[in-house]
Amino acid sequence: MENFNFYSPTEFVFGKDRAAEAGHFVKKYGGSRVLIHYGGGSAVKSGLIGTVKKSLDDAGVKYCELGGVKPNPRDTLVYKGIDLCKAEGVDFILAVGGGSVIDSAKAIAIGVPYDGDFWDMYSGKPVERALPVATVLTIAAAGSEGSGDSVITKEDGMLKRATGSDLLRPKFSIMDPALTQTLPAYQTACGATDIMAHVFERYFTNTTEVEITDRLCEAVLLTMIKETPRVIADPDNYEARANIMWAGTVAHNNIVGVGRQQDWNSHGLEHELSGLYDVAHGAGLAVIMPAWMEYVHKHNVMRFCQMATRVFGCQMNFEDPEATAIEGIRKFRSFLKSIGMPINFAELGAKEEDIPTLVEKFGIGDGKTGGFMQLDAHDVTEIYKIAAHATL
C-alpha cells in the first residue's frame, strides 16, 4: 500500500425532503450571500429551486441566481457567474443540480477571489483560494458532490480540462434520492456507468496488497450491478435510487482509491469523445471503458480475473485464466448494453474517421500516459478502433 492522505470533510445530508434544510446548512457553514447555480428549467419547474429559496429566506440568507448550465459545462457561463458574484458580493456558491452544475459552481468559486483568468487553474496552476461551495444534488453520477474535482469545457475548441483541490470539496451536500426519480432512464444509466467507471479507474492499479480498497471498490460495483437494473425497470424505486446515489459519492470521494496508483486513461479518452460530439460522459464511458479493458487486460490477467469472479460472478477457469478475464469484460459490456447504454461508435454517434482527430486532441504527442498501463498514441488509436467496432 502506498502512503496517502484522505480528507473528505463534506457533511452529507442524505434522504427524503432534505432540500428544505439548505438554509440551515448554508448558515452553519458561514454563507450570508449565496449564488444559487443551476441548469435547465426542470429544477425550477419541479419546485426544487423554490424549496431552496424558501429555506434560505427562512434562514435569513440573501441570494441571487444563475441558471443555464449545460452538460459538459462551459467556460462562458463560468465567466458570467464570476461577474455576477463580484457585482452581488456573493460569499457562498450553492449548486442545485448534477455534476455539470457542481463543476461549474466550483469554477466560479475559484474565479471570484482570483485576479486573473480562472482558466489558469484548468491549465495546471494550483488552486490557492476558492469561495465555499455546497450542493443540492439531483443526479447520481459525477461524484462531484463529494470530490474536490471540477471539469470545464472551453467553448472555443471544445477543450475539456480538469482541476482539483481540497478547497473545492463541498461544505455540505444535500442528497435526496427522490429528486432523481424523474430522471429519464437513459440519463440514469449514464450516471450509473460514470459511477462504475470511477471505481474501475481506481481498481486497475499496479499497487499490490491493497485488499481493503479492492474490496471497497467491489462493494460499490456489486451494488451498482444489483440496483441499476431495478431503477431502469422502475424509475420510482426510492430504495434502489438511494443505494445508487450514495454509491456514486462513495465511488468518487476517493475512499475506494486511497493507497494505490490509479489509471484514469478511460476518462481521458472519453473526454475527447464528449468534447467532440457533446455526448453524455457516461455514454462515452460505456463505449470506451470495455474497449480499454480489452486492450490492456494482458498487462495483468489475474487482476481482470479478480474482477470477473468477484464482481461479475464468473467461475475461474484455472486452465485458462485469460478466458476468465475476457469473460468478465464481456459481462461488463453486456451489463452496460442491458441498461440501455451504447457500446460502439455508431450507437454513440461517433465516427471512426474522426479517430485521428480524437488522438490529436488527446494531446499525448510522443509521450505516454496512464497509471495502470502506460499508453502511447498508437495504443490510444487502437483502443478507439476497438471501441468503434465493439459488439456483444
Next chain:
Amino acid sequence: MENFNFYSPTEFVFGKDRAAEAGHFVKKYGGSRVLIHYGGGSAVKSGLIGTVKKSLDDAGVKYCELGGVKPNPRDTLVYKGIDLCKAEGVDFILAVGGGSVIDSAKAIAIGVPYDGDFWDMYSGKPVERALPVATVLTIAAAGSEGSGDSVITKEDGMLKRATGSDLLRPKFSIMDPALTQTLPAYQTACGATDIMAHVFERYFTNTTEVEITDRLCEAVLLTMIKETPRVIADPDNYEARANIMWAGTVAHNNIVGVGRQQDWNSHGLEHELSGLYDVAHGAGLAVIMPAWMEYVHKHNVMRFCQMATRVFGCQMNFEDPEATAIEGIRKFRSFLKSIGMPINFAELGAKEEDIPTLVEKFGIGDGKTGGFMQLDAHDVTEIYKIAAHATL
C-alpha cells in the same frame, strides 16, 4: 434506507514515517500549546514520543505531556489531564497511542472548557464544546481515530460509559502501520476482533435494502479475514498491517453504517465484562459476539445466511437455511479461535457465577435494548450463559 447525515472531517495521514509530520498538522489545525497524551512507556522507549516532540519543536509549537493511560481508560487520569491543561493553557490535545489514549484525550478535551464535572457528558448530557483533538495512532482496533466516540471507565465501581459528538472527531489522525508491528499477537488479534465487531454491530439491522452499506460492511470483514492471520503469522508484515489499520478506521467512522438501524448490544454486553474483569475489549467481544449471534439468529435467518455465504464463504443450504446461518456463526467463532482469541468465560477469565452481577451492572432493569433484536434481562442472561460455555 433511512435518512442520515454523514460527516467525517478528519484528515487521515496514512503511511510510513508520517509521525514526523505531527507538528505541521497541529499548526495547520490551529494548535499552539499542545498536551501530548499517551499510555505506557512503550511510546517513549520506541522513540515515537521523541519524534512527535521534535516535530512540534520544529513547527514552533509548545507542549506539555501526560502519560499513564491504561486500557479501559479511567476518569481519574482524565481529571488530572484537565487540571494540567488548565494550568498550562493547553489549546489542543494530541493523543499518541491506541483507542484508550484517544478516548482519554477526548474526555480531557470535553472537560477543559466545561465548568462542571466532565462525567456529566458520559451520563447523558450532550457535548457542547471541546478542545480540538488529533491522534498519532499505534493500535488498529477502536476506530477512535476517525470517530466522535469516547468510552471512559469510572474507577469508583468500574462503571464504563460512552459519549459521542462530531466535536470529538479528530482534526487529523496520523496512521503509520509500521508502529503496530511491535504489538504482541494477542493484542493484535484483540484489535482485529474489535474491528470486526464494529462492522457486525452495523451489519445486523432491521433496515432493508441498504445494499451499499451491506457490501461495504462485507468489504471490511473480508479484508480482516484475509489479513489478520497473515499478521498473526508474521507480525512484521507491513502490507497486512496497513490493510488492517485502514480497515479499522473504515469500520468505525460510520461509512459502513449509514442509512440503517444499528444494534450495539454486543458492545454493551462486553463493556460489563471488561469493566468487571479488566480484560481486553476485543477479547471480551470474541466471547460475546458469537454467543449473541447464536441467540438472535432466528430473528432474521436470511441475514445470517447472507453473512455466512458472502463473508465466510459458506455454501447456501437452500433446503435448510438455518443450517447455513449456524455454519456462518460457527466459522466466525473458529476464525476468532484461530487468531488466538478466547471463546468462552474460562478462556477469558470470567466466571459464570458472576452472570447475575453482569446483568445487574448492564442496568437494563425491566426494559429492553438493541437495534436488531430487542433484549430484556432474561435474554441478556441467556447470552452470557451461551458465552460461558461456548466451544468450537
